[in-house]
Amino acid sequence: MLDWYKLNIKGVAMLTIILLLALMGALYHRASLKVTSLVLAAILVAWSAYDGIPYVHWILFLAIFVPLNLTFVRRKLSARLLDVFKGIMPRISDTEQEALDAGTVWWEAEMFGGKPNWKRFHNFQKATLSKEEQEFIEGPLEELCSMINDWQITHIDRDLPPEVWNFIKEKGFFSFIIPKEYGGLGFSSYAQSRVLTKINSLSATAGSIVSVPNSLGPAELLMHYGTQEQRDHYLPRLAKGEDVPCFALTAIEAGSDAGGIPDKGVICKGQWNGKEVVGMKLTWNKRYITLAPVASLLGLAFKLYDPEGLLGDKEDLGITCALIPTDTDGVEIGRRHYPLSTPFQNGPTTGKDVFVPLDYIIGGPDNAGKGWRMLVDCLSAGRAISLPSSANGGVKMASYTTGAYARIRRQFNVPVGYMEGVMEALARIAGKTYMVDSMLTFTASGIDSGEKPSVASAIVKCHTTALARDVACDGMDVHGGKAVMMGPKNYMARAYQGAPISITVEGANILTRSLIIYGQGSIRCHPYVLKEIQATQNENRKEAIKDFDKALFSHVGFAMSNKIRTFWLGLTASLLVKKPQSDFTGRYYQRITRFSSALAFLSDVTMGVLGGELKRREMISGRLGDMLSNLYIASSVLKMYHDKGRPEHDKEIVQWSLEHCLYETQMAADGVLKNFPIGWLGKALRIVVFPLGLPLSPPSDKLSRKLARQLQEPQAMREELTHGAFKSESEGSNLYKVDKALRLQLEMEPIVKKFSQALGKRAGNHQVVPFAKEALDAGHITQDEYQLVLDAEEARLEVINVDDFAPEEMKHHLSEN
Numbered sequence: 141m142l143d144w145y146k147l148n149i150k151g152v153a154m155l156t157i158i159l160l161l162a163l164m165g166a167l168y169h170r171a172s173l174k175v176t177s178l179v180l181a182a183i184l185v186a187w188s189a190y191d192g193i194p195y196v197h198w199i200l201f202l203a204i205f206v207p208l209n210l211t212f213v214r215r216k217l218s219a220r221l222l223d224v225f226k227g228i229m230p231r232i233s234d235t236e237q238e239a240l241d242a243g244t245v246w247w248e249a250e251m252f253g254g255k256p257n258w259k260r261f262h263n264f265q266k267a268t269l270s271k272e273e274q275e276f277i278e279g280p281l282e283e284l285c286s287m288i289n290d291w292q293i294t295h296i297d298r299d300l301p302p303e304v305w306n307f308i309k310e311k312g313f314f315s316f317i318i319p320k321e322y323g324g325l326g327f328s329s330y331a332q333s334r335v336l337t338k339i340n341s342l343s344a345t346a347g348s349i350v351s352v353p354n355s356l357g358p359a360e361l362l363m364h365y366g367t368q369e370q371r372d373h374y375l376p377r378l379a380k381g382e383d384v385p386c387f388a389l390t391a392i393e394a395g396s397d398a399g400g401i402p403d404k405g406v407i408c409k410g411q412w413n414g415k416e417v418v419g420m421k422l423t424w425n426k427r428y429i430t431l432a433p434v435a436s437l438l439g440l441a442f443k444l445y446d447p448e449g450l451l452g453d454k455e456d457l458g459i460t461c462a463l464i465p466t467d468t469d470g471v472e473i474g475r476r477h478y479p480l481s482t483p484f485q486n487g488p489t490t491g492k493d494v495f496v497p498l499d500y501i502i503g504g505p506d507n508a509g510k511g512w513r514m515l516v517d518c519l520s521a522g523r524a525i526s527l528p529s530s531a532n533g534g535v536k537m538a539s540y541t542t543g544a545y546a547r548i549r550r551q552f553n554v555p556v557g558y559m560e561g562v563m564e565a566l567a568r569i570a571g572k573t574y575m576v577d578s579m580l581t582f583t584a585s586g587i588d589s590g591e592k593p594s595v596a597s598a599i600v601k602c603h604t605t606a607l608a609r610d611v612a613c614d615g616m617d618v619h620g621g622k623a624v625m626m627g628p629k630n631y632m633a634r635a636y637q638g639a640p641i642s643i644t645v646e647g648a649n650i651l652t653r654s655l656i657i658y659g660q661g662s663i664r665c666h667p668y669v670l671k672e673i674q675a676t677q678n679e680n681r682k683e684a685i686k687d688f689d690k691a692l693f694s695h696v697g698f699a700m701s702n703k704i705r706t707f708w709l710g711l712t713a714s715l716l717v718k719k720p721q722s723d724f725t726g727r728y729y730q731r732i733t734r735f736s737s738a739l740a741f742l743s744d745v746t747m748g749v750l751g752g753e754l755k756r757r758e759m760i761s762g763r764l765g766d767m768l769s770n771l772y773i774a775s776s777v778l779k780m781y782h783d784k785g786r787p788e789h790d791k792e793i794v795q796w797s798l799e800h801c802l803y804e805t806q807m808a809a810d811g812v813l814k815n816f817p818i819g820w821l822g823k824a825l826r827i828v829v830f831p832l833g834l835p836l837s838p839p840s841d842k843l844s845r846k847l848a849r850q851l852q853e854p855q856a857m858r859e860e861l862t863h864g865a866f867k868s869e870s871e872g873s874n875l876y877k878v879d880k881a882l883r884l885q886l887e888m889e890p891i892v893k894k895f896s897q898a899l900g901k902r903a904g905n906h907q908v909v910p911f912a913k914e915a916l917d918a919g920h921i922t923q924d925e926y927q928l929v930l931d932a933e934e935a936r937l938e939v940i941n942v943d944d945f946a947p948e949e950m951k952h953h954l955s956e957n
Contacts, residue, residue: 155187155194168708173693177205208311208693218689225688226676243517243594246586251771252665254702254740256733258720261775266783267585273331280311281335282868289872290343298483300346309381312794313352315600317360317668322375324359327383330584331531334864337580341865342872344638347530348484351376355522355647356515357440358463358502365461365503365514372435374463383556387439388489389424389515393650395428395648396858405440405460407508410495418450419497420462421513427488428645432953433476434485438464441515444508457509470494482638517592519646524587524597527642531608533923534544534635536865538615540875541631541856543568543851544882546618548936550905557852560845565614567844570851571609571796573861578776578797579604579782595664598656599769602649605642612636622633627943631874654758658765662743665768668695669747695744702741703828709734710831723786725778727799731836732774735805738829739767743811745825749817759813766808774801789856792846799839806836854883881939886931891925909933 154794160185166176181212184198188800207213247264250256250929287304300308308314316323316332327335332354340347351361359378362371377383394400403424411421422423424442432438444460447450466473466489472486502514546557546566556562579600612635616623623632643649647656663670668691675688709717714734719726743764747754754761777797781790816822850857869876888908893917896902903911915921921929 147260151191152194155183156867157198158183158187164704164708165315167697167704170701171797172698173205173208174699179255180205181508184694192353197633203807206776211689214693215685215689218692219685221692222676222685222688225672243519243597246591246593246596247582247775248593248596248599248772249665249667249767250662251732251736251768251775252661252740252743253667254698254705254737255674256736256775258729261779262720262782264582264779264887265585265589266328267581267588269331269334272327273327273334276325276327277338278721279336280313281338282866283336284308284311284313284346284869285342285866285873286868288339288343288346288870289628290634291872293343293345294481294483294634295626299477300349300487304346305604305871308350312379312851313350314370314381314384315359315932316354317363319363322371323379324375325379329525329587330581330780332582333525333532333584336526336529337436337532337536337864337884338866341537341560342529342533343483344530344534344634345639347533348430348482349476351526351529352387353385355526356519358385358437361439361461361502361514362463362517364518365510367499367504369499370463370502371503378437383437384435385437385439386429386431387441388429390428391424391426401441401443401459403440405442405444405462406496407444407446407835408448408495409450412495412497417497419495420444420500422462422464422494422496423492425488425490428477428486429489430486432473432485432489433487434484435473436466438466438471438489439502440464441511446508451505451508454509454597455548457797459511459515460508461502461511462496462516463502464494464500468494468496471551479641480637482620482634482702498917516594519594519597521536523646524583524593525580527646528600529605530642532576532580533865534639535569535611536578537631537875538611538864539569539573539851540620540858540862540865540867541878542566544620544878545939546848546850548885549622549940553902553904555852556818557848560619560841563845563848565618566848566851567796567839568612569614570793570861571800571839572611574780574790574793574797575773575777576604576607576611576800577861578780579773581737582776582779595657595661595768598652598660599772600646601646601771601774602652603644603769605639606649608635609639612639622942623939625944627873627945629913629939629941629943631878642886653765653769654762655755656771658761661765661768662747662761666743668692668698689943695851699741699744702737702744705737706734706741707831708830709737712830713835721782724791724795725781725786725798726776728774728802731802732771732778735767735802735809736771738809739764742767742809742825742829745821746812746816747920749821757817760812760817763808763811763815765811767805770801770805770808774805777801778813780804784860787856787860789850790860792843792850793857793861796847799836799843803836803838810834852882854886877935879938881935884928884935888929888932891921891929895909895920908939 159180162179163176171179180201183941184194184452187194193274216437219628239359247261250261284304284307287307293300312325315324316327316335317327336347336351339350358888359375362374368589374383378385389401391401391403393402403426405420405422407418408421410421412419422438422440422442441459444457446455446457451457464471470491471494472490474490476485501507507514543566545558546562547555551557557566583593583596583600586596611634615632616636618634623630623636634700663673671691672688672695675684675691678684678687714730717730720729746760746764750757777794781794781891784790813822813826813829816825865875865878866873867875892903892908895912896916897912898920899915901911908929912921912926915925916923
């Protein structure tokens with residue numbers, strides 16, 4: 141045998157290379173173990189027939205692949221590994237398990253899987269409105285927005301006017317999610333997002349008040365878990381606005397850790413309507429509860445205990461949800477909170493030893509202790525729609541007004557929007573607005589198709605609100621002093637002030653980024669990790685070994701495949717990946733596929749190295765979560781562009797958005813590698829992930845300049861980007877006034893150029909009207925042209941001027957604060 145190898149060194153090397161290439165090819169294409177084994181065996185048989193038997197290769201093949209294909213042999217190893225895995229795997233609490241079981245995984249799982257199915261992606265349903273939904277948007281919604289004056293709401297009244305409250309209730313704005321059979325509107329998630337986007341483009345205060353009853357709360361929980369009697373009683377009242385709901389979850393000592401709420405209920409006997417019944421004695425102290433100050437129906441989350449065993453032999457039943465009319469004895473509604481000058485109705489509520497019957501539990505006594513599952517199961521839809529819609533309204537408003545303002549505001553005798561420093565900010569505003577709208581639209585369509593994407597909803601909530609804050613900051617910078625001085629003309633300040641509200645609520649973004657997006661996502665979206673965990677918790681030893689064996693060896697193949705795919709895609713710059721589209725977007729599909737493989741590979745290695753410790757290494761998990769999030773955002777951008785019919789006028793904004801997302805993905809991966817817990821391993825992993833170095837750059841200056849120019853022109857890109865914002869003429873609509881000033885300015889500019897040439901002098905900012913009068917008198921322009929100059933300058937000055945107040949007005953409002 142040795143003589144044979146000495147005589148056939150070249151042959152041995154060639155056979156080794158052929159076998160390795162075949163193995164890598166099988167792994168790259170994720171062939172099954174049996175197919176891979178047959179391919180390798182076929183190569184060895186063919187070689188044996190052609191050039192003699194390569195004994196060492198056969199011995200290695202038989203030693204490795206035969207045991208792997210013999211289930212009874214492989215499971216002996218799996219049994220030992222199962223015991224090891226149990227020893228290092230941290231115990232998953234009941235609340236964590238319920239969170240893992242809740243909702244569904246959707247496109248985010250494809251991103252985590254390393255090999256996105258683009259055909260499936262393009263077949264996802266397109267977000268559309270029904271005729272009824274469109275009529276509502278064009279009718280009652282337009283009418284509501286025309287009634288809103290945000291300065292009056294936020295600075296003077298600090299509440300919606302009574303006529304607006306009544307209109308909201310009468311027209312069903314609290315009933316989007318309630319089915320028609322109960323008197324609701326029964327709107328799709330996409331329709332809800334469009335309604336909330338438009339309201340929030342005008343007033344975040346009004347938007348918050350409308351969004352809460354249509355998000356996680358009494359109506360949502362009743363529809364999924366309520367008894368028929370509860371649904372029949374409450375849903376029609378909620379739909380008509382006869383009951384105003386709130387939901388009290390957050391406690392003083394438990395914010396993002398909702399599972400740690402101290403509020404409790406004790407099952408006991410008590411008097412109710414003159415009779416002794418089994419009920420609950422509730423004690424709570426909640427805060428940050430939106431609509432609490434005006435609510436007539438309180439949804440309450442608390443921990444329920446049964447010390448006397450009145451329901452069974454379990455004392456600690458767990459988190460429970462109940463509905464309590466606020467006029468119940470002992471229910472206290474506190475004074476209002478004042479959330480960053482965005483005075484939607486928000487406040488505390490308390491109760492001490494409030495006795496209510498057991499049928500106040502949503503779903504009745506059978507649902508005692510099932511509240512956490514109910515909450516996390518329903519959270520995904522609300523979290524993906526309400527706050528992202530608020531963000532969407534805010535960024536559309538900022539894009540529409542900032543682009544126009546930058547064009548009509550002149551410094552050094554040129555529009556400030558033509559200065560490159562401002563162009564940078566304008567490009568970011570436009571690109572991030574497109575990203576927010578894409579995420580919201582894509583995810584709403586998924587929910588409407590029946591998904592409850594728990595991880596995707598966290599991505600959307602976290603990143604739409606963070607992007608909205610970025611846009612608000614850039615918008616403030618571009619507007620400068622205009623946005624600093626408060627008053628009816630200031631449309632930017634409230635968006636800037638209120639941005640941290642969305643960042644904070646429904647899961648603070650800092651924790652959402654690492655604990656939910658990646659902490660939950662790495663388990664839910666990974667094709668095998670959850671199955672391995674479930675096997676460790678299965679008390680049936682035989683079934684546990686069987687399930688663990690199947691998941692473990694599938695996981696090993698998956699990890700090896702991703703390593704090969706990641707290295708090959710990096711080495712070839714993903715140029716050999718099949719493009720699902722032949723236009724300029726094809727290259728971005730290839731890059732998303734590459735980084736999807738890199739995410740899957742890095743996740744497996746990181747989880748393998750850190751194990752349960754990864755839960756506490758939030759800097760690492762946060763960066764991995766950023767990779768997942770940016771890949772999801774990039775996919776959303778591609779989907780919206782595809783569903784819009786791939787319009788040419790969106791090319792630059794789509795390019796900017798995709799290049800931004802992919803660059804952020806790359807830098808998140810780079811951050812993982814630079815900070816990998818084992819330094820030498822991080823360097824080795826870099827060779828696999830970035831064999832040719834970091835390939836991507838942020839959007840170019842040339843692309844940013846193009847995008848900034850487009851945002852300053854009332855053309856197709858700008859109008860479609862801000863579609864859905866409230867742009868109609870009304871007393872409280874600054875968007876209409878700014879756009880009017882822009883259009884008049886663009887009409888006026890050729891006239892200014894005309895008379896400047898005729899007069900032989902260039903008009904400065906303050907000289908346009910006097911020079912126009914001089915040109916009129918000299919016969920260089922007509923009376924109509926002169927009037928257009930007057931109108932344009934009046935509209936421009938109305939926009940760029942700021943408000944001022946009499947001393948007594950300032951004193952009055954300061955005393956109120």
